[in-house]
Amino acid sequence: IVMTQSPDSLAVSLGERATINCKSSQSVLYSSNNKNYLAWYQQKPGQPHKLLLYWASTRESGVPDRFSGSGSGTDFTLTISSLQAEDVAVYYCQQYYSGYTFGQGTKLEIK
Amino acid sequence: QVQLVESGGGVVQPGGSLRLSCAASGFTFSIYGMHWIRQAPGKGLEWVAFILFDGSNGYFADSVKGRFTISRDNAKNTLYLQMNSLRVEDTAVYYCTKRNSAYNSDGDAFDIWGQGTMVTVSS
Numbered sequence: 001i002v003m004t005q006s007p008d009s010l011a012v013s014l015g016e017r018a019t020i021n022c023k024s025s026q027s028v029l030y031s032s033n034n035k036n037y038l039a040w041y042q043q044k045p046g047q048p049h050k051l052l053l054y055w056a057s058t059r060e061s062g063v064p065d066r067f068s069g070s071g072s073g074t075d076f077t078l079t080i081s082s083l084q085a086e087d088v089a090v091y092y093c094q095q096y097y098s099g100y101t102f103g104q105g106t107k108l109e110i111k
Numbered sequence: 112q113v114q115l116v117e118s119g120g121g122v123v124q125p126g127g128s129l130r131l132s133c134a135a136s137g138f139t140f141s142i143y144g145m146h147w148i149r150q151a152p153g154k155g156l157e158w159v160a161f162i163l164f165d166g167s168n169g170y171f172a173d174s175v176k177g178r179f180t181i182s183r184d185n186a187k188n189t190l191y192l193q194m195n196s197l198r199v200e201d202t203a204v205y206y207c208t209k210r211n212s213a214y215n216s217d218g219d220a221f222d223i224w225g226q227g228t229m230v231t232v233s234s
Contacts, residue, residue: 048115048206048223049208049221050224051211051221051222051223054222060222092156094221096219096220099172100148100158100161101158102156102158103155105155
């Protein structure tokens, strides 16, 4: 399954909304349990990758509620409702429906 | 605290071997499956291998199948990746990661990542 993120890079003003899209080449929705096998990660320079969301919209413990995930099937979105300076990072989506594949990453910067 | 620390990376010639280790702490290592992920310079993240919580089975990406083996020592809280017949295209930062569901429960998001160890395959 090929994961494609858009845009490749994004500049947003502090306090504004940031939106990152992720599209899978086939559905990652498992019909028997109605779960989307999709996760989002954040990578800051010099720090380990951080899991933000899994099952497409379940926030990992400790992740601020300004981070949210939506979508189903093949189209997903990561939204940061009010951008903070510490959110500057590269963001990745990943599917775990069939094997494990990642999007190419989206670099988020401050405008 | 919860952490994974990789070691064992380095420079090796094509055809050579290297063994990576990943020391886990801060969680019950023996109940979680573990993965290796890699990222080549300027490239995206690529899943490499997975081992079940009890070490009974390992799974590999096609790109490394037959050359890499994965193992674990639950008494030592350590994960390993034995890499043989290394190729230039294996050059990457290698990360160990923990799956976020215990035992064989459904779901394979990666909730803990190490900082990574660099492997360079070059003549």
